[in-house]
Amino acid sequence: MSDAGRGARGLVRLALAATALELATMVPCLAAVALIAGAGLTWPVTGAALAGYCLVMLVPAVPAATVRIAARERVEPVLRRVDGWLTRNGAKAAGWTVGGIGIGVTLNAVINLAVGAA
Numbered sequence: 001m002s003d004a005g006r007g008a009r010g011l012v013r014l015a016l017a018a019t020a021l022e023l024a025t026m027v028p029c030l031a032a033v034a035l036i037a038g039a040g041l042t043w044p045v046t047g048a049a050l051a052g053y054c055l056v057m058l059v060p061a062v063p064a065a066t067v068r069i070a071a072r073e074r075v076e077p078v079l080r081r082v083d084g085w086l087t088r089n090g091a092k093a094a095g096w097t098v099g100g101i102g103i104g105v106t107l108n109a110v111i112n113l114a115v116g117a118a
Contacts, residue, residue: 011092015100029057 036049068075086093 007089007092011089011096014093015096 032053033050036046036053039046039049041049
Protein backbone atom coordinates (compact mmCIF):
# COMPACT_ATOMS: atom_id res chain seq x y z
CA MET A 1 0.00 0.00 0.00
CA SER A 2 1.30 3.46 -0.85
CA ASP A 3 2.07 6.12 1.73
CA ALA A 4 -0.94 8.10 0.49
CA GLY A 5 -3.23 5.10 1.03
CA ARG A 6 -1.93 4.56 4.56
CA GLY A 7 -2.28 8.28 5.33
CA ALA A 8 -5.84 8.37 4.03
CA ARG A 9 -6.77 5.26 6.01
CA GLY A 10 -5.29 6.79 9.18
CA LEU A 11 -7.14 10.02 8.55
CA VAL A 12 -10.44 8.17 8.14
CA ARG A 13 -9.80 6.30 11.39
CA LEU A 14 -9.06 9.59 13.14
CA ALA A 15 -12.24 11.14 11.74
CA LEU A 16 -14.36 8.17 12.85
CA ALA A 17 -12.84 8.23 16.33
CA ALA A 18 -13.40 11.98 16.62
CA THR A 19 -17.01 11.57 15.47
CA ALA A 20 -17.65 8.81 17.99
CA LEU A 21 -16.14 10.87 20.80
CA GLU A 22 -18.07 13.97 19.77
CA LEU A 23 -21.36 12.08 19.68
CA ALA A 24 -20.66 10.39 23.00
CA THR A 25 -19.90 13.69 24.71
CA MET A 26 -22.52 15.77 22.90
CA VAL A 27 -25.58 13.69 23.82
CA PRO A 28 -25.27 14.10 27.62
CA CYS A 29 -24.60 17.82 27.18
CA LEU A 30 -27.67 18.33 25.00
CA ALA A 31 -29.77 16.25 27.38
CA ALA A 32 -28.65 18.31 30.37
CA VAL A 33 -29.33 21.60 28.62
CA ALA A 34 -32.76 20.35 27.52
CA LEU A 35 -33.61 19.23 31.05
CA ILE A 36 -32.56 22.58 32.49
CA ALA A 37 -34.40 24.53 29.79
CA GLY A 38 -37.57 22.44 30.18
CA ALA A 39 -37.65 22.56 33.96
CA GLY A 40 -39.57 25.84 34.02
CA LEU A 41 -37.03 27.54 36.27
CA THR A 42 -36.59 31.28 36.61
CA TRP A 43 -33.74 32.96 34.70
CA PRO A 44 -31.43 33.27 37.74
CA VAL A 45 -31.97 29.63 38.71
CA THR A 46 -31.47 28.49 35.10
CA GLY A 47 -28.22 30.48 34.93
CA ALA A 48 -27.03 28.99 38.20
CA ALA A 49 -27.93 25.49 37.03
CA LEU A 50 -26.02 26.00 33.77
CA ALA A 51 -23.02 27.36 35.70
CA GLY A 52 -23.13 24.34 37.99
CA TYR A 53 -23.35 22.02 35.00
CA CYS A 54 -20.30 23.71 33.44
CA LEU A 55 -18.36 23.21 36.67
CA VAL A 56 -19.30 19.52 36.74
CA MET A 57 -18.15 19.15 33.13
CA LEU A 58 -14.79 20.75 33.99
CA VAL A 59 -14.08 18.44 36.93
CA PRO A 60 -12.46 15.68 34.76
CA ALA A 61 -9.90 18.21 33.51
CA VAL A 62 -8.39 18.57 36.98
CA PRO A 63 -7.19 14.96 37.36
CA ALA A 64 -6.14 14.92 33.70
CA ALA A 65 -4.00 18.01 34.21
CA THR A 66 -2.60 16.58 37.44
CA VAL A 67 -1.58 13.35 35.70
CA ARG A 68 -0.08 15.36 32.85
CA ILE A 69 2.03 17.40 35.24
CA ALA A 70 3.03 14.43 37.43
CA ALA A 71 3.97 12.13 34.53
CA ARG A 72 5.54 14.78 32.32
CA GLU A 73 8.66 12.80 31.39
CA ARG A 74 6.63 9.80 30.27
CA VAL A 75 3.84 11.71 28.53
CA GLU A 76 5.94 14.35 26.75
CA PRO A 77 7.36 12.07 24.00
CA VAL A 78 3.90 10.77 23.14
CA LEU A 79 2.47 14.28 23.03
CA ARG A 80 5.34 15.43 20.81
CA ARG A 81 4.62 12.59 18.34
CA VAL A 82 0.92 13.45 18.33
CA ASP A 83 1.76 17.12 17.84
CA GLY A 84 4.04 16.27 14.93
CA TRP A 85 1.38 14.12 13.30
CA LEU A 86 -1.29 16.80 13.77
CA THR A 87 1.07 19.45 12.40
CA ARG A 88 1.74 17.38 9.29
CA ASN A 89 -1.87 16.29 8.75
CA GLY A 90 -3.92 19.14 10.22
CA ALA A 91 -4.71 20.74 6.87
CA LYS A 92 -5.88 17.41 5.47
CA ALA A 93 -8.06 16.77 8.51
CA ALA A 94 -9.60 20.22 8.24
CA GLY A 95 -10.27 19.66 4.55
CA TRP A 96 -11.97 16.35 5.22
CA THR A 97 -14.01 17.96 7.98
CA VAL A 98 -15.17 20.83 5.80
CA GLY A 99 -15.88 18.39 2.96
CA GLY A 100 -17.90 16.16 5.27
CA ILE A 101 -19.93 19.10 6.52
CA GLY A 102 -20.56 20.16 2.93
CA ILE A 103 -21.74 16.69 1.99
CA GLY A 104 -24.05 16.63 5.02
CA VAL A 105 -25.54 20.02 4.20
CA THR A 106 -25.99 19.02 0.55
CA LEU A 107 -27.70 15.73 1.45
CA ASN A 108 -29.95 17.55 3.92
CA ALA A 109 -30.95 20.05 1.23
CA VAL A 110 -31.63 17.29 -1.31
CA ILE A 111 -33.77 15.36 1.20
CA ASN A 112 -35.70 18.50 2.13
CA LEU A 113 -36.29 19.29 -1.54
CA ALA A 114 -37.40 15.73 -2.25
CA VAL A 115 -39.76 15.61 0.73
CA GLY A 116 -41.07 19.10 0.06
CA ALA A 117 -41.76 18.28 -3.62
CA ALA A 118 -43.69 15.14 -2.75
